Amino acid sequence: ATIHETAQLFGPKGVWGPESTQTGVCRLSLSDLDKGVRDWFIKETENLGCEVKVDEIGNIFAIYPGKNPDAKPTAIGSHLDTQPTGGRYDGVLGVLSGLEVLRTIKENGFVPNYPIALINWTNEEGARFPMSIMASSVWAENIPLQQAYKLESVTDTDPVSVEHELKRIGYLGPVKASYKTNPIAAHFEIHIEQGPVLEDEERKIGIVTGVQAYSWYKVRVFGKASHTGTTPLLARSDALLAASKLIVKGNELAKKHNCLFTVGVLNLNPAVVNVIPEFVEFIIDVRNPTDEGLTKILADIKETFPIIAKESGKKLAVEFELIYTSDAVKFHPDCISSVRDSAISIVGESKVREMQSGAGHDSCATNSRVPTSMIFIPSKDGVSHSPEEYSSPEDVHIGFEVLLNAVLQYDSF
Amino acid sequence: ATIHETAQLFGPKGVWGPESTQTGVCRLSLSDLDKGVRDWFIKETENLGCEVKVDEIGNIFAIYPGKNPDAKPTAIGSHLDTQPTGGRYDGVLGVLSGLEVLRTIKENGFVPNYPIALINWTNEEGARFPMSIMASSVWAENIPLQQAYKLESVTDTDPVSVEHELKRIGYLGPVKASYKTNPIAAHFEIHIEQGPVLEDEERKIGIVTGVQAYSWYKVRVFGKASHTGTTPLLARSDALLAASKLIVKGNELAKKHNCLFTVGVLNLNPAVVNVIPEFVEFIIDVRNPTDEGLTKILADIKETFPIIAKESGKKLAVEFELIYTSDAVKFHPDCISSVRDSAISIVGESKVREMQSGAGHDSCATNSRVPTSMIFIPSKDGVSHSPEEYSSPEDVHIGFEVLLNAVLQYDSF
Ligand SMILES: NC(=O)NCCC(=O)O
Ligand SMILES: NC(=O)NCCC(=O)O
Numbered sequence: 004a005t006i007h008e009t010a011q012l013f014g015p016k017g018v019w020g021p022e023s024t025q026t027g028v029c030r031l032s033l034s035d036l037d038k039g040v041r042d043w044f045i046k047e048t049e050n051l052g053c054e055v056k057v058d059e060i061g062n063i064f065a066i067y068p069g070k071n072p073d074a075k076p077t078a079i080g081s082h083l084d085t086q087p088t089g090g091r092y093d094g095v096l097g098v099l100s101g102l103e104v105l106r107t108i109k110e111n112g113f114v115p116n117y118p119i120a121l122i123n124w125t126n127e128e129g130a131r132f133p134m135s136i137m138a139s140s141v142w143a144e145n146i147p148l149q150q151a152y153k154l155e156s157v158t159d160t161d162p163v164s165v166e167h168e169l170k171r172i173g174y175l176g177p178v179k180a181s182y183k184t185n186p187i188a189a190h191f192e193i194h195i196e197q198g199p200v201l202e203d204e205e206r207k208i209g210i211v212t213g214v215q216a217y218s219w220y221k222v223r224v225f226g227k228a229s230h231t232g233t234t235p236l237l238a239r240s241d242a243l244l245a246a247s248k249l250i251v252k253g254n255e256l257a258k259k260h261n262c263l264f265t266v267g268v269l270n271l272n273p274a275v276v277n278v279i280p281e282f283v284e285f286i287i288d289v290r291n292p293t294d295e296g297l298t299k300i301l302a303d304i305k306e307t308f309p310i311i312a313k314e315s316g317k318k319l320a321v322e323f324e325l326i327y328t329s330d331a332v333k334f335h336p337d338c339i340s341s342v343r344d345s346a347i348s349i350v351g352e353s354k355v356r357e358m359q360s361g362a363g364h365d366s367c368a369t370n371s372r373v374p375t376s377m378i379f380i381p382s383k384d385g386v387s388h389s390p391e392e393y394s395s396p397e398d399v400h401i402g403f404e405v406l407l408n409a410v411l412q413y414d415s416f
Numbered sequence: 417a418t419i420h421e422t423a424q425l426f427g428p429k430g431v432w433g434p435e436s437t438q439t440g441v442c443r444l445s446l447s448d449l450d451k452g453v454r455d456w457f458i459k460e461t462e463n464l465g466c467e468v469k470v471d472e473i474g475n476i477f478a479i480y481p482g483k484n485p486d487a488k489p490t491a492i493g494s495h496l497d498t499q500p501t502g503g504r505y506d507g508v509l510g511v512l513s514g515l516e517v518l519r520t521i522k523e524n525g526f527v528p529n530y531p532i533a534l535i536n537w538t539n540e541e542g543a544r545f546p547m548s549i550m551a552s553s554v555w556a557e558n559i560p561l562q563q564a565y566k567l568e569s570v571t572d573t574d575p576v577s578v579e580h581e582l583k584r585i586g587y588l589g590p591v592k593a594s595y596k597t598n599p600i601a602a603h604f605e606i607h608i609e610q611g612p613v614l615e616d617e618e619r620k621i622g623i624v625t626g627v628q629a630y631s632w633y634k635v636r637v638f639g640k641a642s643h644t645g646t647t648p649l650l651a652r653s654d655a656l657l658a659a660s661k662l663i664v665k666g667n668e669l670a671k672k673h674n675c676l677f678t679v680g681v682l683n684l685n686p687a688v689v690n691v692i693p694e695f696v697e698f699i700i701d702v703r704n705p706t707d708e709g710l711t712k713i714l715a716d717i718k719e720t721f722p723i724i725a726k727e728s729g730k731k732l733a734v735e736f737e738l739i740y741t742s743d744a745v746k747f748h749p750d751c752i753s754s755v756r757d758s759a760i761s762i763v764g765e766s767k768v769r770e771m772q773s774g775a776g777h778d779s780c781a782t783n784s785r786v787p788t789s790m791i792f793i794p795s796k797d798g799v800s801h802s803p804e805e806y807s808s809p810e811d812v813h814i815g816f817e818v819l820l821n822a823v824l825q826y827d828s829f
Contacts, residue, residue, distance in 0.1 A: 087686040088641040088694065130688045157687070160573045198646035217645060219689055228501040230800040231678035231701045232630060233611035233774035236670060238798065243679055244667055247660035254657055257649060265644035266656055267689050269682065273500040274570070275543045276632055276680050276699050277775075278801045281501065286689050288644045361646035362690075385651065387643040388691045 005099050006399070009083075010091045013040040017088060017390030027390020028091050031158060032084035032126035032137075033061065033168035040083045041174060044098070044123055051105050053121070057176025058185060060138040060151055061125035061169050064178075067105050069118040069414075075188035077115075077413055078373075079104060079406065080122030080139070080365055086130045087158060090392020092195045092399075096380075098123050100193045100403045104410060115414045120187055124365040125174075131158045132165050133219075133268075133286070134327055139368035141180045148180060157268070182372040189338055189413055190369035193378040193406045195394050198361050199385030207354040207401050208346040209379030212339055214360040214367050216297040216331040217290040221324040222249065222308065226316060228273060228281035239279055240316030243271055246283040248315060249308050253287060256307065260300040263290040263361075286326070292359055294331050332367045338376035338413070345408035346378070350401060362387075378405050418512050419812070422496075423504045426453040430501060430803030440803020441504055444571060445497035445539035445550075446474065446581035453496045454587060457511070457536055464518050466534070470589025471598060473551040473564055474538035474582050477591075480518050482531040482827075488601035490528070490826055491786075492517060492819065493535030493552070493778055499543045500571060503805020505608045505812075509793075511536050513606045513816045517823060528827045533600055537778040538587075544571045545578050546632075546681075546699070547740055552781035554593045561593060570681070595785040602751055602826055603782035606791040606819045608807050610775050612798030620767040620814050621759040622792030625752055627773040627780050629710040629744040630703040635662065636735040637725060641686060641694035652692055653729030656684055659696040661724050662734070666700060666717060673713040676703040676774075699739070705772055707744050745780045751789030751826070758821035759791070763814060775800075791818050 010028045014036040017027030030036045041063060045055050048065035056064045066076055081097020101121040108115065124142075129135030132154040140146045152166035169175035178185055194211075196202075201209050226242030250266050257264035269285040289304070291297040305323060312319040346355045358379065369375045380402040383393040394402075423441050427449040430440030443449045454476060458468050461478035469477045479489055494510020514534040521528065537555075542548030545567040553559045565579035582588035591598055609615075614622050639655030663679050670677035682698040702717070704710040718736060725732040759768045771792065782788045793815040796806040807815075 086688060086691055088688075088691060128688075129690065130686075133689055135690065196646070197643050199648075199651070215645070228802040230610050230775060230802075231676065231680060232628070232703050232776065233609070233798065233800060234676075235612075236667065236676065238612070241678070243682065244663060247663040250657060250660040251664060254649070263644065263647075263649065265654070265690075265692055267644060267691050267693055268687050269656065269684060271682060273543075274681050275499060275501075275801075276546055276701055277542065277548065277678075278499055278501060278680050279678055280680055281802075288689055290645050362643060363645065385646065387646060388688075389641040389643075389694075 005102065006091055006095060009040060009043065019391050027392065028085045028089050029087050030083065030085045030089065031087065031131040032128060033165065033172055035172070037084055038172035041123065044083065047102060048105065048121060051109050056178045057174055058142065058178040058180040059176055060141045060148060060180040061174040061176065062138050062142055062180060063123040064185065065121045067108065067119040067121070069115040071117055074117045075186045076118035076120035077410055078120040078122055078187040078190045079410060080124055080190055081192050081194060082124045082127035082365060084126055084128050086128055086388045088389055090387065090390055092392050092394050093197065093387055094127055096399065097192050097194050100406050103403050104407050107407060117188065117414055119410065127365050131156045133157050136329065136363050136365055136368050138180070139365035143182055143368040143372045145368060145371060187373055189373055190366055190375040191338065191406060191410055192364060192366045193402050194364060195382045195387065195392065196379040197382050197387035200358060201379060201381040202383065202385065204356065206356050207350040207398065208405055209358045210339060210343050210346060210355055211334060211360050211377035211379055212357050213334055214332040214363055215290050215292045216294045217288065217329050217363065218297060218301060218325065219327040220287050221326055222285050222287055223322040224283040224312060225320045226281050227318040229279045231277045231279055234279060240318035241279045242283040242319065243280040245312045245315040245319050246285060248311050252307060252311055253304060256300055256303050260296065260303065262296060262300045290361065292331065329363050329367060332370055334370055334376040335374035338374045341409040341413045342376050342378050342405065345405045345412060348408065349404050378402060418515065419504055419508060422453060422456065432804050440805065441498045441502050442500050443496065443498045443502065444500065444544040445541060446578065446585055448585070450497055451585035451587065454536065457496065460515060461518065461534060464522050469591045470587060471555065471591040471593040472589055473554045473561060473593040474587040474589065475551050475555055475593060476536040477598065478534045480521065480532045480534070482528040484530055487530045488599045489531035489533035490823055491533040491535055491600040491603045492823060493537055493603055494605050494607060495537045495540035495778060497539055497541050499541055499801045501802055503800065503803055505805050505807050506610065506800055507540055509812065510605050510607050513819050516816050517820050520820060530601065530827055532823065540778050544569045546570050549742065549776050549778055549781050551593070552778035556595055556781040556785045558781060558784060600786055602786055603779055603788040604751065604819060604823055605777060605779045606815050607777060608795045608800060608805065609792040610795050610800035613771060614792060614794040615796065615798065617769065619769050620763045620794065620811065621818055622771045623752060623756050623759060623768055624747060624773050624790035624792055625770050626747055627745040627776055628703050628705045629707045630701065630742050630776065631710060631714060631738065632740040633700050634737040634739055635698050635700055635721065637696040638733045639694050639729060640731040642692045644690045644692055647692060653731035654692045655696040655732065656693040658725045658728040658732050659698060661728060662721050665720060665724055669713055669716050669720065673709065673716065675709060675713045703774065705744065742776050742780060745783055747783055747789040748787035751787045754822040754826045755789050755791050755818065758818045758825060761821065762817050791815060791822065
């Protein structure tokens with residue numbers, strides 16, 4: 004119910020069916036809608052008796068007290084920001100399931116051994132500011148605070164920086180963003196699978212053992228502007244025709260290397276009907292289960308693209324700029340065990356499977372510093388980053404129970 | 417000199433060499449810079465004794481008096497607007513050579529038999545407002561005034577209409593835009609070739625007998641948004657991958673049909689690194705010397721594109737919308753004769769050739785109502801719609817002489 008209530012309050016978009024739950028959500032990081040859901044989140048957690056801390060990159064830590072007030076809290080975290088074509092579950096499920104854990108503990112008068120931190124990480128999606136897992140990576144000190152502050156939005160007509168937007172919505176907090184000075188003991192995250200495997204195999208829970216490797220590169224294609232009506236085909240250096248060939252080739256290489264390859268962003272210049280484009284810039288998102296596999300396809304891309312460009316026109320050239328990379332991740336055996344035990348006790352051995360995540364998550368960042376693991380629940384038709392993202396109320400509930408038990412088991416160590 | 421002076425005053429952009437003449441011009445239609453050059457143009461022509469009329473679509477008619485004040489004027493026309501990556505000559509050469517004709521007549525105390533109208537046509541380029549030959553087509557009553565008024569700019573962050581911009585810069589004039597109530601007797605236009613033929617053949621003057629046919633279509637590709645990291649290649653309906661294949665195919669079809677095919681404008685949605693694009697819209701510019709040739713390749717495109725889309729993903733679909741078409745044009749024999757006689761008398765038979773224009777011009781519109789023809793001078797390397805557009809001072813001068821003589825010969829009929 005809280006998933007649907009908050010979706011209606013903070014950014015419903017993309018109705019795709021007659022039911023009130025059949026709509027997506029657009030709640031871009033550090034937008035007014037994001038501020039709205041953050042304010043709501045703080046009120047809810049403070050009402051449950053949490054102490055709330057906001058750090059300098061906008062991460063919100065709601066700390067539910069335990070018997071050992073000075074011990075590092077066990078954390079449950081995910082994100083409340085969404086894609087522009089987002090659904091109701093990606094990220095939101097993780098934070099709100101954590102909220103349900105706190106509500107359940109409180110209602111039952113249960114006092115955990117250690118504090119429990121419920122965390123809303125800033126800009127996990129990388130949609131508005133093009134770096135995914137941004138603020139959990141700052142907290143993990145994997146990227147410098149200033150680098151994140153300077154990131155410019157790609158979805159605004161007039162780009163604004165992360166720092167500007169944090170200040171504007173009042174979420175540039177006083178706490179240092181650091182796993183050292185604001186530590187947690189472990190990190191659990193429940194998430195929708197965003198892929199088709201659990202549904203296809205009729206399983207209820209994915210025990211996530213790691214995350215595949217991925218890289219984002221900006222590719223710049225330089226050509227030559229010229230008149231569309233008077234320039235013979237053979238005399239052209241058409242940057243968009245070359246870019247089109249590169250996109251098609253990238254997909255062929257992905258098939259060959261058993262990787263994923265996608266171009267989601269592309270801009271061109273001068274963008275006039277009767278002028279041959281002289282400049283195209285696009286971003287490639289390339290993924291493979293292993294670091295070695297990713298390295299191989301990237302080498303192939305970097306070798307092949309300049310050749311194709313050269314063949315397409317004598318003034319054509321290609322340039323690559325790495326903008327983001329995330330190595331393959333292996334989660335912590337202790338946390339994986341807690342999730343496995345909890346999942347098997349609730350749905351039985353036949354309904355669970357170990358799996359690797361195709362998408363990156365805040366848990367990748369936390370895992371670099373503290374024991375971490377994740378729980379997946381089925382995604383209808385494997386659809387995500389789309390308004391039609393869907394997981395049934397029953398599956399959401401099972402996931403919550405697995406999370407609750409895993410956290411309580413970890414708390415009992 | 418006037419070409420270089422006005423380039424420096426009104427929108428120099430794109431320096432490409434150390435000489436003061438080695439820069440391009442960006443003077444988009446109905447921008448502040450366009451207002452600047454219009455104000456200058458009116459002052460110059462009024463100083464020469466012209467009566468100036470501005471019509472309701474912003475066309476400026478500067479009428480130099482003749483012996484028969486009530487006769488229809490012989491017109492010289494072209495445009496002072498440029499491409500965003502424009503040079504110094506495209507259009508500008510035509511208006512300023514006409515100005516030089518008026519200056520020469522005046523200096524020599526020559527009084528023509530008929531008035532001579534020097535015309536600056538609004539939005540020939542179709543760069544800011546995506547319809548080329550716009551205002552001369554309104555004057556020729558080939559397109560309705562209201563359709564032109566409603567056109568929205570594609571180069572502004574917040575699109576504005578032609579009507580809005582005409583009012584804003586003070587060029588929505590009182591004269592009806594009509595060849596019937598504001599007539600001319602004939603139309604001469606001198607222009608750079610914008611292609612390589614004259615230079616390659618070492619000729620000085622092109623006697624333009626007509627213009628090739630061309631069409632602009634918006635192509636919309638509908639796919640399905642989905643996660644780049646979790647959606648298997650085979651499960652995708654990637655609108656940008658499909659669009660890329662269409663652009664590559666369009667070029668192949670152009671080779672097969674001996675046509676030109678270009679995509680200069682492309683937009684996509686949601687434009688996020690880790691989301692497979694669900695929508696791509698691009699504009700194709702397709703050209704052929706004959707109407708039949710153009711019809712053939714367009715039929716092939718309309719048949720092939722949907723098949724390629726379908727093969728690229730089961731949720732992919734394609735839609736076409738015609739946004740502009742210009743049939744092949746044959747200029748008037750009388751005007752062609754005037755240009756031929758004039759050209760041969762100045763540079764000799766071996767230095768001229770008849771040719772078809774690859775680009776559309778305001779003369780296409782005037783030719784539908786009054787005798788028209790054009791004069792081409794060589795373009796260095798055939799480059800146009802680029803800052804490096806260049807024609808030598810000598811060639812510019814020869815062109816001016818051919819124009820002067822052609823107009824005076826026509827005046828003497
Ligand atoms: N879960 C998710 O969509 N994360 C965004 C980072 C990625 O593109 O994998
Ligand atoms: N001459 C010229 O560039 N005209 C613009 C119309 C066209 O694209 O042919």
